[in-house]
Amino acid sequence: MAGYDVYRVRSDFPLLSKGIIYFDNAATSLTPKQVVEAMTSYLLECRANIGRGAYPLAQQATNMYEEVRKKVAKFIGAKSNEIAFVKNTTEAINIISMGIKWRKEDNVVITALEHHSNMLPWIKASRLYGFELRVVRPKKNGLLAPEDFDRVIDENTKVVSVAHVSNVLGTIAPIQDVAKIAKSHGAMLLVDAAQSAPHMSIDVKKMDCDFLAFSAHKMCGPPGVGVLYVKENAEVEALAVGGGVVADASINDFKLVDRPHVFEAGTPPISDVIGLGAAIDYLSRLGLENIMKHEVELAQKLRNMISTIPHIRVLGPDKPQTGIISFAVDSVKAEDIALALGNLGVCVRAGFHCAIPLVRDVLGEKLGVVRASLYLYNTAEEVEKFAGILEEVIKLIKGV
Template sequence: MDAFEIRKLFPILNQEVNGSPLVYLDSAATSQKPQMVIDAIEKYYREYNSNVHRGVHTLGTRATDGYEGAREKVRKFMNASSTEEIVFTKGTTASLNLVAASYGRANVKEGDEIVISYMEHHSNIIPWQQVAKVTGATLKYLPLQPNGTISLEEARKVITPNTKIVSIMHVSNVLGVINPVKELAAIAHENGAIMVVDGAQGAPHIKLDVQDMDCDFYAFSGHKMCGPTGIGVLYGKKALLEKMEPIEFGGEMIDFVDLYDSTWKELPWKFEGGTPIIAGAIGLGAAIDFLESIGLEAIEQHEHKLAAYAMERMSTVEGLTIYGPEDSAMRAGVITFNLDDVHPHDVATVLDAEGIAVRAGHHCAQPLMRWLKASATARASFYLYNTEEDIDKLVAGLVKTKEYFSNVF
């Protein structure tokens, strides 16, 4: 199935914006949803809406089967060894905060090190800042190469026997860089540290195998991979999760409650306090079914092809600066850029008038913006429903933007 056929499966893409056919190039912020995902969520609410686990009636059983069935789909999607290692959260941010607040605060002390990189999303910076402040640990940053990539040689210098946690994004939401997380995990383990991966931009685009990667934790969100908002996943190795304490308390996650003490359920439910995100999990399961029907390898190849085409076409626009590696094989379908003398928000506004949706701002990566010596950038991000025609329209829109501001000033 080619991108034109796939596009037809997404109802929202069949519309005009400001009088032009929609060109959606903001999937790194959130992806669009195919009809089968929308149908799966609607069916839950229409036919078997009920709470899970505790009920013995028919609707409760069907809801539990749907919710736990989604967990098994996630397990297979990531190649985790057990559903006990799959914790549902409300998103990547919540997953990373769970690791930081539960594992980090209990296992890091003064004199220890936490290693991240300059390219990290704020969600993979701030939780570790807080752990360092509370514990007295040192927060260290992996330097970036001139093209925005991470050098394993430099990583071996920064990661030391004092390092307890290494936390790196799988794919940069700004540079599109695909990081060598498997190799970084090996370096972390050689030094007695654990490896945490922010997979918000990895899981939607790259076939996962957490056992082969040998990461200790992997976090991602459903809404960036054709699923609904409000649902995310934390994969964690069972041995680590078993030793961790929950950070949310209440119904669902308890085993026994006495007047002055309580005990927790087994994995993974001890981390899922309260009524869980049932419809979200079912929608995520449907999204995984959809992505696997296309094939993650095919999606990755399609994005590499689009990135190469976009790099070639966009480089013809005079005064356009593209950030990140020039080799499209080193990046996913994300291209961040600036147009000389035009603010990124103005670029995005003019493109929107042509029906082209791109993102503008600091992309929740202010340390990286400072490294790039840019206050803000514009970003075009591609997914399985985008085509070379979309990129042609983007380039035409950028030329029009440049001409407009040249005439104004």
């Protein structure tokens, strides 16, 4: 099914040998041995700070760190000076929302599909600076229509900020269409790629986006580091200042370094950056097209199997676009389903998935939804086993 041997790949992930079914990959993926080994090598053999040391060990650490920047740039089709390392996607979006010079007449366009991390920063900024926040609502199946963006974007739109892939429904946004509409009005485009970068090829030039953000921990890397792409000519100021970003300073003034380092105040998570580089190597060896094909085939199988189980409502399009499948169970809290599954060795996410407006208000699921999210190491056998366990759990809870 996959363009690689999924069973051999599974041996790279020791946690899978414990017999669990790990279907919580949209929250965080597992980490292969190769990533841990790369991080350990830095920590044990090259443990020095970067950027400021003149001695060979520090220079080696700096070179390793900067090589990852080049690797990330190649991974998304950017230039190295457009890549900043940040804590995660959330921090990246906050940097942009607080780093733009706002006017009261401005407006920002988001969608009702967004993760709270691509919603709250804009709400906060709109309260601080007085601009209008506009929201595009998806169809019931989670799909976004370009014409709905066309209706709300105008000459005062400063930023359009959209998730490339919904973390609840797995639907893919029509980014290139949105970019054309945004650019025709002079607006900037931010793409939340937290759920797409781990699974599909990204080219920021083809997307024509000004900003893009994603996290390492969803793509076989460690927690604690993310990526912020800032287009070379995009106007945005750094959020944090301090050590590591100073070009010159006096007792009452300072001058900052150029991009991308201006966005990286303080000592960065060097070992995590090294881990991100190893994760990109790992994904590149398998091939993102192979990974996506594998996930979508599994997701379709999963959707088909659980759709026949009584009391289940499967959400999203009939044909999954990614490896995310969410569902609700009649009159049962999503957390109760997840707890029962967890006790049987099945790891899924349940609740509102940091997307309360989508789950509660758009989808109308007041009791939350259960999300099964697949990745490169999951198998058809796991899908079949999951469906069987889920059916038994629902029978037990429903007293059937």
